[in-house]
Amino acid sequence: MGTTHQYEVVIVGAGPAGMCAALYTGRSMLRTVVLERGMPGGELLNTEKLDDWIGEQSILGWELAKKFEDHARLFGAEFVTANVTTVSRLDDGTFATVTDTGDVYRSPAVIVTAGGTPIKLGIPGEQEFAGKGVSYCAICDGAFFRNQTIAVVGGGDAAVEEADFLTRYAAKVYVVHRRDSFRASKILQERLFANPKIEVVWNSVAEEVLGDEQGLMKGLVIRNVETNATSTLDATGCFIFIGFRPNTGIIDEHFDHDPMGYIVTDAMMQTSIPGLFAAGDLRSQLTRQVTTAVGDATTAAIAVEKFLKARSEGTEIDPRGSGGYAV
C-alpha cells in the first residue's frame, strides 16, 4: 500500500533538465520533489566526456551530473528514487504522479523531463564499447574521431545527415544500411552522395563491435543480407542512428505531439494539458543537447511559478517575460 505525498511541483526525471528545473523551483521556494528511477544524471551518465558544456573545455559526464545534483539539492529540492508509471490529471485540475510502488505524489503542476532512449542495435560489443567508439550522438562525439575511419548505421534522415556532418572530423565514413536505398529525404541523400569521404555499404547489417586490448573499438563486423557474407570494417567509431524514443508513455491523457511522438509545448514549455510542463530531450525541437535541456528547464520552472501564482489568484498565466532578467 503506497503513501500519498503533497508537493507544489513534481519533476519526473533527474537528467540535466530535471535537475535544472529543480534548482529554479527550489530557488523560488516551491516545495519540489524530483522522482528518478535510477541515479541522478540521465544521459550524462552514459557520456564519457563533454567538450561542449560552455565554461568547461572538457568535463566527464558523471562529474557534471554530480555538480548538477549538488547544486539542485542546495536550493532545497528533494530527490526520491522512484519509477513513475503514470502522470494523471484529476477532476480538480491537479495531478497524481504514481510510482511502481504505489506511492502517489499530488501537485498542482508537473514538469516531465523523462528524456528519451536511443534505440540500440542489440549486437555484441555495442554496450561494452559505448563511449569507447560506439555513440548515438554525432554533435556530441564527432570531434573525438578526427582523421579516423568510422561507420554510421542507419538509413533515415538522422543517419544520412549525421554521416555528412561527421566527415568534418573523420577521414572516412562508411554508411551501413540494410536496404538498397535510403529512407532519408532527397536533399540529404544528394549531399551524402556528393561527399567523397562517404562510402555506402548497401544491404548490410552490423553484427558485432570489435575491440582492442585497450578496450577501444577497432572494427565493425557486418553481414550482407543478400549473400550472408560477413566482413569487417576497420572502423574506430560506430554511430548508430536507428531511432530515438521519447519517454512519454507515462502521461495517461492525450497531449499534443509531433509525428515522431515528441511533446509539443508552447514557449513557456507548457503542454496541451494545463499545468503539465515538459523540458529537455522529450520535447519537440531542433536539437537535443545538455544546453538546450537546461534552457528548456529554466523556462519551464519559471513558467510553473507563474502558473501557480495565477492559479492561486484565479487569473490566467501571464506569458510576458518578468521571470529572471525583467524588462
Ligand SMILES: Cc1cc2nc3c(=O)[nH]c(=O)nc-3n(C[C@H](O)[C@H](O)[C@H](O)COP(=O)(O)OP(=O)(O)OC[C@H]3O[C@@H](n4cnc5c(N)ncnc54)[C@H](O)[C@@H]3O)c2cc1C
Ligand atoms: C551517448 C550520448 C552522448 C551525449 N553527449 C553529449 C554531449 O557531449 N554534449 C551534449 O550537450 N549533449 C550530449 N548528449 C545529449 C544529452 O545527454 C541530452 O540532450 C540530455 O541529457 C537531455 O537531458 P534530459 O534531462 O532531457 O534527459 P535525460 O538525460 O535522458 O534524463 C532523463 C531522466 O529521466 C529518467 N526517467 C525516465 N523515465 C522515468 C520514469 N518513468 N520514472 C522516473 N525517472 C524516469 C531517466 O532515468 C533519466 O535519468 C549525449 C547523449 C548521448 C545518448
